[in-house]
Amino acid sequence: MPYDVVWQRYLMAVLALLLAAIALPMAAAEALRAATHQSAPAPETVRAEAMLGWLRGDLWGAYALAEAERADAGADAARQAFRRAAEKALSLAPYRPQLWLRLAKLYESDPRRATQFNAVVKMVYYTAPADDAGMADRLQMALSAAGSPDEELDEFARSDVRAMIAHGRLSELSAVYRSLGAGARVFIEHAVKSIRPDLASSLAAPG
Numbered sequence: 001m002p003y004d005v006v007w008q009r010y011l012m013a014v015l016a017l018l019l020a021a022i023a024l025p026m027a028a029a030e031a032l033r034a035a036t037h038q039s040a041p042a043p044e045t046v047r048a049e050a051m052l053g054w055l056r057g058d059l060w061g062a063y064a065l066a067e068a069e070r071a072d073a074g075a076d077a078a079r080q081a082f083r084r085a086a087e088k089a090l091s092l093a094p095y096r097p098q099l100w101l102r103l104a105k106l107y108e109s110d111p112r113r114a115t116q117f118n119a120v121v122k123m124v125y126y127t128a129p130a131d132d133a134g135m136a137d138r139l140q141m142a143l144s145a146a147g148s149p150d151e152e153l154d155e156f157a158r159s160d161v162r163a164m165i166a167h168g169r170l171s172e173l174s175a176v177y178r179s180l181g182a183g184a185r186v187f188i189e190h191a192v193k194s195i196r197p198d199l200a201s202s203l204a205a206p207g
Helices: 004-035 045-051 057-070 076-092 099-106 111-127 135-142 151-166 170-179 182-193 199-204
Strands: none
Touching: 004 076, 004 182, 045 076, 045 199, 057 076, 076 099, 099 111, 099 135, 111 135, 111 151, 135 151, 135 170, 151 182, 170 182, 170 199, 182 199
């Protein structure tokens, strides 16, 4: 048998083994997912699914959100588990604005992540539609003191203020305004005055 034919057969066999090594865990992850999602699965189960389907961003995202619920309760181990799972999920499937937003909130409370905070908040904007349901949350993150001054984030924030006024989401804008520090409030006041000066005086009023 010619040497080049033998070499090609070995190459095909290696490729087949590699494909099987990828496909079998994915199939196992899907089988586990189908078996356990009759009811709300525990984070440990969702983690097992993600590790089996290690190339699937949706499974890592599901695991991240499962850990996020425990992280909201204040468990530091859950926060770190959420961070690792969210970073993995977003590296595989980056078009998930709500996951970017949750990650930004985690980074906001962690001084060690200050240099990454702005980049994560920008990803919320890059991946979300203009009138996204999470607009108020992302505006609050954009104007947070957690990151360093950033002209691009400032422009994103102005766009959100304009959109919230245009879509009649004034109570949400007021809530964001009242939740922020003095510097961010001045920013919103100036943005509102440039669009609808008559609304600036109502920002501090509860919605």
